[in-house]
Amino acid sequence: METTVKRVLIVGSGTIGTQVAALFALRGFDTVMHDVSKERLEHAAGAIAGMYNELAAGGHIDAEAAAAGLERLHQEEDLGRAAVGVDLVSESVPEDIALKRAVFAQLNEVCDPDTVFTTNTSDLVPSMLADATGRPELFAAFHFHSPMRGGDVVDIMGHPGTSPAVLVLLQELAGELGQAPIVLRREHPGYVFNNLLNALTRAALELAVDDVASPETVDMAWKRVMHMPVGPFGILDMVGLDTALRIARLGAEQLQDNGLQRIVDYLAQYVEEGRLGVQSGRGFYEYA
Ligand SMILES: NC(=O)c1ccc[n+]([C@@H]2O[C@H](COP(=O)([O-])OP(=O)(O)OC[C@H]3O[C@@H](n4cnc5c(N)ncnc54)[C@H](O)[C@@H]3O)[C@@H](O)[C@H]2O)c1
Incomplete structure (x- = not known):
């Protein structure tokens, strides 16, 4: 060529x-x-x-x-x-x-x-x-x-x-x-990074949904051990909780995944309250 x-x-x-x-x-x-x-x-x-x-x-x-x-x-x-x-x-x-x-x-x-x-x-x-x-x-x-x-x-x-x-x-x-x-050596939905990110944010959301730890605690663990400026809930706030909800809802429907459905119910509470993340000034965290 x-x-x-x-x-x-x-x-x-x-x-x-x-x-x-x-x-x-x-x-x-x-x-x-x-x-x-x-x-x-x-x-x-x-x-x-x-x-x-x-x-x-x-x-x-x-x-x-x-x-x-x-x-x-x-x-x-x-x-x-x-x-x-x-x-x-x-x-x-x-x-x-x-x-x-x-x-x-x-x-x-x-x-x-x-x-x-x-x-x-x-x-x-x-x-x-x-x-x-x-x-x-x-x-x-x-x-x-x-x-x-x-x-x-x-x-x-x-x-x-x-x-x-x-x-x-x-x-x-x-x-x-x-x-x-x-x-990528072969086709794979979500490429490399999005697959890694989805796994991280799903694990974080499951810990919160199951009331194992608060979003702040989950983020603190990630940030301090990995020396990262932001944790998975901070990342979700940046992505937008409406977008995260839409993606989770799609997965829950397509895969008939009960775990994802519980995440959908959890995220929906935030979205209904208008807590969409950074874009709305409030999500898991507050933004000035
Ligand atoms: N937003 C991101 O950060 C991001 C990052 C990487 C990839 N993507 C992907 O890029 C694509 C676009 O995403 P976006 O967020 O920029 O969407 P967007 O809605 O902001 O922009 C899409 C644009 O396409 C135009 N459009 C619609 N139909 C068209 C047509 N027939 N011919 C020409 N233009 C047309 C719309 O008028 C609009 O301006 C999606 O496939 C998305 O998954 C988005």
């Missing part, structure tokens, strides 16, 4: 797509952003300028780098025009399998046949989407962890039909983006 990535298309300019676009542009790639929502696209442009200003104010980048990054960023409402000359697509539309499949089918119509397609999905696996791309060998997951908020790892996960050359290309690209690649 000869592809060198110079121009990228970011499809979906929401929470993560905006950050991914900001990273690519800052690292020297011509970056086209596309979204079905004009408002989202306009908001993303302002948000990226704000992110660069913060980085410049903190001394992480200089003013010229910020200006050059903004020069390399383009917003395009028309998907056909957005796709012209693009070497790689990074998809960040909502976590809905039918929507993602429809978007990849559309992209297959408008992109060059050798354009590499990647998905930023958090919970799906690439084989659920591969046939819809029309180019399964050029398709893999390239999953970011909020790169502009300090995450500096990216998951690389192919499906059984992904070309090994694409996986090599993505590892090189990760390096160019300053992200450490976490390469």
